[in-house]
Amino acid sequence: MAKQTVILLLLPFLLAATIRTDGPGDPWKAPPQADQLKDPLAGDPKAMRRGEKVFTALCWTCHGMRGQGDGPNASELRVAPSDLGAPVVQAQTNGALYWKITHGRGEMAAYEQVLASEERWAVVHYLRILAHP
Ligand code: HEC
Numbered sequence: 001m002a003k004q005t006v007i008l009l010l011l012p013f014l015l016a017a018t019i020r021t022d023g024p025g026d027p028w029k030a031p032p033q034a035d036q037l038k039d040p041l042a043g044d045p046k047a048m049r050r051g052e053k054v055f056t057a058l059c060w061t062c063h064g065m066r067g068q069g070d071g072p073n074a075s076e077l078r079v080a081p082s083d084l085g086a087p088v089v090q091a092q093t094n095g096a097l098y099w100k101i102t103h104g105r106g107e108m109a110a111y112e113q114v115l116a117s118e119e120r121w122a123v124v125h126y127l128r129i130l131a132h133p
Contacts, residue, residue, distance in 0.1 A: 030092070030096035031099070034093070034099035035095050037099065039124075040117075041118065042094075047121065047125040047126075048125045051122035054126070055126050063081045063082070066130060067085050068083045068084075068132075078107065081108070085131050090128070094125075097124045098124050101115075101123060
C-alpha cells in the first residue's frame with residue numbers, strides 16, 4: 001500500500017482522537033455510576049450549615065459567595081468557574097456533584113485529599129441553597 005493511502009486511511013482516526021478529548025470548556029459529565037452513590041447526609045438538617053463552612057472557606061474565591069462564578073480569582077482562570085446555582089448544575093444528582101468535587105477537572109481542584117468525604121457531601125447540600133432560575 002502506498003504511504004499516502006495509509007495516511008489517508010488513518011486521517012479520520014487521528015482527527016477523531018484530537019476532537020474526542022474531554023477538555024476545558026467541554027461539558028463536564030460525571031460517570032453514570034456517580035448518580036447511584038448513597039448520600040450519607042440525606043435528610044440531615046445540619047448538613048447545610050456544615051457545607052456552608054466549607055464553601056465560605058474554600059470555594060467562594062473562584063465561584064463567588066453566592067456561587068455564581070464571580071469570585072475574586074475567577075478572572076485569573078482559563079476556564080470560567082461554573083455558576084453553581086444554574087439549572088444545568090442544580091439538575092445533577094448529589095452523587096454527580098459529589099463526584100466532581102472529589103475528582104476535580106483542570107483548574108477545579110480534586111478535593112479528595114483536602115476534605116473528608118462527609119465534608120464533600122455537606123458542601124453539596126449547601127450548593128442546593130444557591131439555586132436560582
Ligand atoms: C481555583 C478555582 C476554584 C475553586 C477554589 C473551586 N472551584 Fe469549582 N470549579 C472551578 C472551575 C474552573 C470549574 C469548571 C471546570 C471545568 O468545567 O472544567 C469548576 C466546576 C465546579 C463544579 C462542576 C459544576 C458543573 O458545571 O457541573 C462544582 C460542583 C464545583 N466546581 C464545586 C466546587 C466546590 C464545592 C468548591 C470548594 C470545595 C470549588 N468548586 C472550588 C474552579 C474552582
